[in-house]
Amino acid sequence: MTSRKKIIVKEVPIEEVVKVNRTIKEFEPYEKEYFEKNVLRLVIVAYVGGQPAGYIVGYDKFKDGSFYCWMAGVNPKFRRMGVMKALMSYQEKWAKKNGYNKIKIKTRNNRREMLSYLIKYGFYIIGLTKYPDVKDNKILFERSI
Numbered sequence: 530m531t532s533r534k535k536i537i538v539k540e541v542p543i544e545e546v547v548k549v550n551r552t553i554k555e556f557e558p559y560e561k562e563y564f565e566k567n568v569l570r571l572v573i574v575a576y577v578g579g580q581p582a583g584y585i586v587g588y589d590k591f592k593d594g595s596f597y598c599w600m601a602g603v604n605p606k607f608r609r610m611g612v613m614k615a616l617m618s619y620q621e622k623w624a625k626k627n628g629y630n631k632i633k634i635k636t637r638n639n640r641r642e643m644l645s646y647l648i649k650y651g652f653y654i655i656g657l658t659k660y661p662d663v664k665d666n667k668i669l670f671e672r673s674i
């Protein structure tokens with residue numbers, strides 16, 4: 530019998546996100562100052578069996594009633610276990626409670642897993658920023674909450 534480890538999401542200091550971010554091979558090992566260049570409103574980490582596994586940081590980018598999910602990632606060791614789903618679900622509840630009516634998120638064309646997530650879980654494409662390499666194009670998604 531396989532046992533699914535419990536996923537717990539917590540609001541944390543930014544230092545915890547800095548640590549988790551370093552485990553995500555697709556991202557640069559950003560320092561605290563990088564994250565703090567925006568006025569973050571939500572800083573969450575998901576723990577699997579007590580170990581930090583993934584994070585989301587977000588802020589009010591557009592000032593149009595939407596909450597912007599700025600950066601999101603999961604340590605490769607903990608992927609495909611529902612960690613991003615747990616983080617997104619926490620974010621959605623938090624955003625609703627705090628008066629937002631939409632979640633917005635940008636992702637690049639080469640982030641195939643995230644694109645799959647966004648399409649599967651009800652986000653709609655509302656914009657595109659083009660780059661010389663088509664794989665770098667940034668796609669803006671939104672979902673009402």
Ligand SMILES: CC(C)(COP(=O)(O)OP(=O)(O)OC[C@H]1O[C@@H](n2cnc3c(N)ncnc32)[C@H](O)[C@@H]1OP(=O)(O)O)[C@@H](O)C(=O)NCCC(=O)NCCS
Pocket residue numbers: 553555583599600601602603604607608609610611612613614615635636637640641642643645646649
């Ligand atoms: C995208 C990412 C955050 C997904 O995290 P995760 O914890 O593995 O995702 P979950 O297990 O919660 O899966 C959620 C959904 O994502 C999609 N998904 C995740 N990994 C996938 C894969 N390898 N292939 C296809 N779909 C995938 C599926 O729709 C899945 O839903 P399902 O299990 O009901 O089919 C993770 O792959 C990651 O950190 N990638 C690198 C960084 C990145 O691209 N971040 C987003 C940029 S904004």
